Amino acid sequence: MKDSGSQSSNSKSVATSEDIAARLTDAVHEHRLLPGMKLNEDEVGEIFGVSRTIVRQALRAMGHEGLVTIERNRGAFVAKPTIKEAREVFEARALLEPQTARAAAERMTPADITMLNQHIEDEHAALASGKYGLALKLSGDFHVEIARISDHATIETFIRQLVSRSSLVIALYWRRRNALCESHAHHALLDAFENKDGNSAEELMKGHLLDLVSQLDLREAQNTNVSLKAALSQ
Amino acid sequence: MKDSGSQSSNSKSVATSEDIAARLTDAVHEHRLLPGMKLNEDEVGEIFGVSRTIVRQALRAMGHEGLVTIERNRGAFVAKPTIKEAREVFEARALLEPQTARAAAERMTPADITMLNQHIEDEHAALASGKYGLALKLSGDFHVEIARISDHATIETFIRQLVSRSSLVIALYWRRRNALCESHAHHALLDAFENKDGNSAEELMKGHLLDLVSQLDLREAQNTNVSLKAALSQ
DNA sequence: GCTTGGTAAATCGTATACAATTTGAGTCTC
DNA sequence: GAGACTCAAATTGTATACGATTTACCAAGC
Incomplete structure (x- = not known):
């Protein structure tokens, strides 16, 4: 159990990076965050009331799990598995x-x-x-x-x-x-x-x-952003 | 290949956290760093010429791999698998x-x-x-x-x-x-x-x-530090 | 002698400031 | 209009300062 208390019993429990990662992970699992979405550090920090330091820890942790892709100088995105x-x-x-x-x-x-x-x-x-x-x-x-x-x-x-x-x-x-x-x-x-x-x-x-x-559709080239190429190939 | 150049071709290549993690990981693999050893952030940073920020990233990454155990407010240690x-x-x-x-x-x-x-x-x-x-x-x-x-x-x-x-x-x-x-x-x-x-x-x-x-000796209680309890249970 | 308590040093945790890089809009040219 | 260029705004990367916690040492008490 242990529900990783967002705002649990003890009044002013400041969220840890583990909390943030858990919340974000849940959001991904529930498809509220979808593959490709940008995870802006300031924005996430604002939402959870923590500094970018903590957000970055959380995002890097999720990167290790393969849930998030981190591109240097560009930021973190919900991963899009090929x-x-x-x-x-x-x-x-x-x-x-x-x-x-x-x-x-x-x-x-x-x-x-x-x-x-x-x-x-x-x-x-x-x-x-x-x-x-x-x-x-x-x-x-x-x-x-x-x-x-x-x-x-x-x-x-x-x-x-x-x-x-x-x-x-x-x-x-x-x-x-x-x-x-x-x-x-x-x-x-x-x-x-x-x-x-x-x-x-x-x-x-x-x-x-x-x-x-x-039940998956794992044929090649369906979800790739090929709008341009698709339009031209016709 | 790509040998994660410590000090590769380009003159003043500042070490990234990946470099640090790779160097530390090699040291563990070669038994130059042994289980239980403390990895002091300042010390590691001094050795590789980077700030604690980078060292911490490297240590947390190694934590995710199970190579390092991070204890809150105590620091990072080379992991000691039970x-x-x-x-x-x-x-x-x-x-x-x-x-x-x-x-x-x-x-x-x-x-x-x-x-x-x-x-x-x-x-x-x-x-x-x-x-x-x-x-x-x-x-x-x-x-x-x-x-x-x-x-x-x-x-x-x-x-x-x-x-x-x-x-x-x-x-x-x-x-x-x-x-x-x-x-x-x-x-x-x-x-x-x-x-x-x-x-x-x-x-x-x-x-x-x-x-x-x-070739491993995986019998119980050989490497556990039980001096106190062992003395009392007799 | 061993434990207990307290204080200073060492060390880690986090926020923040600033540098580096990317992004996007607007402008100019052809 | 399409493309190239410039510059400002937004965003990420890193170092550093400062607070919080742990550790280590030493003195006092039993």
Whole structure:
């Protein structure tokens, strides 16, 4: 839990760079910040009431996660993964997450199950009330929670990064703008977890990731700003 | 290539934070900087002739890689992986590198082979002239080069991090202080690469990593500073 | 002797000032 | 009008000053 308190209990808690990075990261995960958007240092600092020093720390941290691209003397932008990078992200997830799901299944406690269940319900609620961005973020968090339960901090860090970047990929390459009909997959995973069935969990996760990729449109040259060239080539 | 020129061609090239991080990282890889060592900001800045601003950027970057631990108001220290973290690093490598070796084998060009060969020779030369730290670094670079050849930037980044942290693990938990008798393993891998034999490459890499782990001493409580508690529990 | 307390030095955290670079508008020319 | 040029405004990069925290040392007390 630990909600990285923006303005929590203790009256005048000044925001740290971690807070800023978390807030910005959430915004990216919820598609309130979209790939390519400029993150002006003064502007961000003004919004959160901190100096540029702190903002720069946050932006550089996000740069390391691959969420933000920093161009020298030009500033920070929400990253725009290329098609190759998009493929890589999901290939890496396919390499890490199935085994992680298996490990998680074997370590799963009743408390974990309850928590994951709550997570799925929240996701449902978000979808029902039209908060697609929030639903998307929660859907990613589900994967991160599984990694956390697997109790492998190193791989958890990698998965967290990959899930993060998946938000960008989805923003750029998702086919159907409407539903994220994947809650079924998460339910199925939860069943495997309840039965402590590592094999199923591994297979379900593998299938789930393949399913996700199959809903992306990763053909070359679709989202590149080729307006000029496209107009001329006709 | 691009050797991140410390003082390259252009006369007065002021060191960037990337340069500083690279220099410090090399020092860690070569065991000139050992786990636990304090990295004083003023001191580092003095050595490289840059202000603390730049040093702090470098140290935070290394923090993200897991090479450095930053404690608030206390400063940056070369990281000291616990035994659990040490295990995790090699488990993650075992998950990523065999498949990466396979992919590399399939994409390997004659130029790549030549380069890897040179790498092995350099490693030999370093060992022969007693530069164990350099040999260790080169040995790690070998793995990173394979990742690069596999042409999967995302996984390459992960492997780079893991190899980096492996240097720390080796500094803390390596059994025999003398030789790193692993050049044989690298030779065998090279043979597989020359034959474009992905299966062999994958298997050899898996075995090589297991071999490495087996030379570590990862039993509990050997390097922990428990003098007080240990004395009291008796 | 060992601990406790207090003060000065060392060190880190952050804001800010200023330099360097990019951006964009406006002007001029062809 | 399209393109090249100039200059001001906006923005980022870096050094530095200053406050906050930790550390280290030394003296006093039990």
